[in-house]
Amino acid sequence: MKATKELLLKLQQLDDEIDSLVAEQEAIPEKKSELKQSLEEVTKRLEQAKQESVELAKRRKDLEIELESMDEKKMRFQTQLLQVKTNREYEALQHEITALEEHKSNLEDEILEALERSEILAGKIKEEEAKLKAETERVRQTEVALDARSKELDDMLAIKQDERMRLVSNLDAILLKRYERIRASKGGTAVTTVVNGACGGCFRRIPPHEMQNLKRDDRLITCEGCGRIIIWKPE
Ligand SMILES: [Zn+2]
Incomplete structure (x- = not known):
């Protein structure tokens, strides 16, 4: 029975190791998808800044064309001003020119704002480009490391599985079935030890008479x- 107990403990330890390797292996695709997502986000921010910059340049061009047409209109008004005959006509025209000046001044303000925003955007694009470059490199390196780790985990798993196969071949088939059944229903742990006078699985205190049974070598005890x-x- 002592040998069986040792086998069971060894099997549980091996399964714990296998479970942890499998969990790490299974987490790799998620990590890779997070990397991809992170890169997509940085790319998207850069694209947005570039897009805004293009739209802003177009808007500025439109404003400048409008400003030019205002200048032409103003010149026409001024020529007309020299030819007016009545005071009323003169005042009406003067009124038009004042409105035009106001509109022109607004346009100039808008162009200036667009220019300032363009400069800020140019800085932001540069910044995002540097970030994208750094992130691309980080993602590439992390992917290489993850692939290497994945391969390593495969190798380790193959060794552990092989070790497990040899181990269970020495274990009674019914006992193995019992082990597997408990393991499946108890979150992977079928075999536990006494820790500080309690069950290492559920921390229930073990009464003295049960402890006596546990210390005997002729039986397997279930918590x-x-x-x-x-x-x-x-210990
Ligand atoms: Zn227990």
Whole structure:
């Protein structure tokens, strides 16, 4: 029985190791997709800044064309001003020119604002381009590292699985079935040890008479609290 208990403990330890390797392996695609997403976000920010910059340049061009047409209109008004005959005509025209000046001044303000925004955007684009470059490199390196780790995990898993196969071939088939059944229903842990006088699986305190049974080598004890196989190991 002592050998069986040792086998069970070894099997549980091996399965814990395998579970942790599998969990790490399974987390890799998620990590890769996070990297891809991060790169997409940086790319998107850069594209948005570039797009805004293009739209702004177009808007500025439109404003400048409008400003030019205002200048032409103003010149026409001024020529007309020299030819007016009545005071009323003169005043009406003067009024038009004042409105035109106001409109022109607004246009100039808008052009200036667009110019300032363009400069800020140019800085932002440069910044985002540098970020994209750095992020692309970081993602590339992390992907290489993840691929290498994935390969390493495959190799380690193959070794552990092989070790497990050899181990279970020495274990009684019914006991193995029992082990697998408990493991499946208890979050991967079928075998636990006594830790500080309690079950290492559910922390239930073990009464003295049960402890006596645990210390005997002629039987396997199941924890009454959690149903796991509990083994006493001299500490
Ligand atoms: Zn327990």
